[in-house]
Amino acid sequence: MLKAKHKTGLVFFPAFDWAISPTHPEREERLLYTQDQVFEEGILDIDGVIEIKPDLVTIRDVQRVHFCVPDPWAVMTESHFISAGGAKTIGMAVAEGKVEKGFALVRPPGHHACRVVHGARGFCNVNIEAIMIEYLRRAYGIDKVAIVDTDCHHGDGSQDIYWHDPDTLFISIHQDGRTLYPGTGFVNDMGGPNAVGTTVNIPLPPHTGDEGFLHVIKDVVLPILEDFQPDLVVNSAGQDNHYSDPITNMNFSARGYAELTAMLRADIAVLEGGYSIEGALPYVNAGIILAMAGLDYSNVREPDYDPQKMRQDQNLSARIREIGSLVLENWRNRRLNSAHMRINKDCGRRRRRIFYDTDNIFETQEETIIVCDNCPGALRIDSSSDAGNRILAVHIPAKACDNCRRQGLQWYEQADMERFGQAFLQDRQADEFKEKRP
Amino acid sequence: MIIGLDVGGTHTDAVLLGKSGPVKQVKIPTDSSDLFRTVLAGLESITEGIDPRRVRRAVLSTTLTTNMIIQDKVPPVGMIVAGGPGLDPELFRTGDHYHIVAGALDHRGREITPVDRGQVREAARSLARRGITQVGVATKFSVRNPEHELAIAEMIRDRFENVFCGHQFSGHLNFPRRIATTYLNTAVYSVHKDFFEAVRKSLAAKGLNVPIRILKPDGGNMSFEASIGHPAQTILSGPSASVMGAVAFAPKDAVCLVLDIGGTTTDMAILIDGVPLLAPRGIRIGPYKTLIRSLLTESIGVGGDSVIRIRDGKPIIGPRRAGTAMAFGGPEPTPTDAFITLGLSKEGDAKKARRAMAQLGRKFGLEADDTADIVFTAACRQILDSAAAMVDRINSKPVYTVHELWEGQQIRPAHILVLGGPAPCFAKKLEELFDGPVSVVPRWQVANAIGCALARTTSELTLFVDTALGVATAPGEHFTRDIAHDFTKQQAIELALELLREKALRRGANPDHLEMEVVEASQFNMVRGFTTTGKNIRIKVQVKPGLIHGYDPVSETMTNDL
Ligand SMILES: [Zn+2]
């Protein structure tokens, strides 16, 4: 009798009736062949693999993370409530000990969704991992969390949400931003002044294969996790590093993904991208589930897999090792790097332009964080979009010190409502969300 | 007239139904060491004094194949499987004569690796050398493309009496279950065929030349001839006999819980608007998970003869049975003793029942009457709690579309139907505890045999269309047709219904009373690059489980004449 070594929960929600548009990569068909493969392999019959029906997330859950403009209903469809709900459901099952490991095989994905949401970018509207994590923190008192984002695209949304949070280690492994959307995520992007080092970017050159990915996991990611000692490890399990993915340029295999999963030993995996829906996803997903459950995945293989062709060349391997050393050096010097950054009086301010490629919106942000030695700092965002919305968003972190809390409340109360169409207060200490209009 | 006969673990029930009502009913003890004699005895006594020409058919539900599998008494048969990449097929080994050969298809049925003919020949030689006569063949994704199974079967057919292919048994995806299902069909084939041929011969010798039909676990029947090709579809038909016996009395526009309360167990099922709910995957029997379609039934260890334990000062009923109730000379107090003590039943020895309750009551410091009341209440509560848990499981079944999840209807039983030996006694107590009407199925003791007699011939069919590859396949129907690239979902539904109709008729259905329905119809645009290359259409259709027409008045008369 086949029995899972680790009891593994699975929320499978393929949203067979939802697409961004008929021929968009994020369409009804995306998880169809994955379903076929998972069903045909009989994975759901394995003792210790259980399928769980997703619950919906609530507006409260969304507002613990996001400032949606003008409101959550405007930027979310039913399917977003379900896919974020799928992640939350699996998170709860793990937090409550019903399962040891959990995998939310859901769509639409979320890792390009930032704290402020004016619309969809990179096929994402709300950040499903962040919504799950902040719910788990609130409901179960989980403190330190590590997110390891193995999607081929830089997880810029997750990075944005956790940029100032020293208790969330965000590691993104992705194809170098100079060669792929969204064009960010470089080695020296290490987090804001109160959280230097807890954002870790590992940009890899195009054509990185199994050897490169597994090297990065084993020799870079695992040592950092070992230092950080998270209470919970979440894998943003994008599958577009696969050699057959149509919109990226990597050479990762299904077997490689399974091995990565086994090495990483994440508590929770959440599906992100991956658009080789026939040639990769059925095999990658089967491999990930088996690896999470502690079962033998060695015979999972794509029909056209040719290890010779996917072999990584020596120069590439050397470059990947160099990148890894740089990342590790930054990690070890994080306190020093923090001190350096704080020399600059303006280090608490950022001015950025964010492009919503899916909805074709430009956003301009002015961000101010209180540089603080006692807490993650109060955060103020002045955001305007070319759709004509200008809002003020104030975030008070759960661990805010009295000063930062006062500052946050003051920002919100004294907002100049002649300039802003809306002002929001995300008070995580009181677990409250407030909004006002002129 | 129609005979319905249901072989149970302890009793065998038979009824003879005429157009205007039941003519006769008998109950005989089951001799599980000789089911053949039991079935014949049942048929003989039910037809005694009846003109054999007036009997149109006999529908039987037996425990023959179920017992073989549960008691692990199946004869050795061979299996040849081809899986290719994925989970190792060795994990699903069915016995000593299990051979894995190379060969693989992908999820759309395209060949990845051809079947290794040398390995097939070697496997066949080895099986033949060891005296194997029946062989099953199962390959991964054969429901998308049966070519590999057919090729293997073709190669070895000459050497064996029978070769069964996995795609014949179900259109559903699940390779491990396909292996188990193919194996069980192959394994029970001979015993099943010999048994019913013998029954038919013996009946013929007595001048009773009635066609025999066999009840399936999905609450439908099939002709004996059809069952030869699907012998494992005779397993675990018992619970479905009872459910079908309740169908005639279920509300047509409400959710109804059916409770078949026996001596040792209570079987639970759900009827929605009078139609039984089917189990989402297939039957599980012994160590085997299969693709054999069945009604959704769950069994719990609470019955009239269950023993009573005490935990934290409260009675816990079952799951063990030590014998009959003390009122009938049994060794331990039971719920039956409780309801006899409460005066709900006149059967058995009331003094002994009261003594049983008094004996148990000493542990609580209660009188016999109070003890009987808490015991009986506990038994009914356990049944209702288990039913509620079953309903929760049904409601938490995953769905895969935004629409279904968003609009998701939760079922909640509004009505209870009770049948089985102690049905009337239990119904009274259940009524107190349940928020809704509780009724007893008329002729509750033989409702299972009536269900057998009146069950319709059921079938299901899966059609898979891939317009990019230009094919439509219905696994199990030996149906593969080239289709045009503009083939539509509507055409696919029509084709599926046409194939289902033919299949049901082959299995003995009445063409005038086919209640067919579309269970699932989905269509996906297949986009490669930025152009649509075709459509992937999946259709599931079925003949709903239900009762044959023309005999409905029978049920009504039966209600009245009680
Ligand atoms: Zn991606």
Ligand SMILES: [Zn+2]
């Ligand atoms: Zn502070």
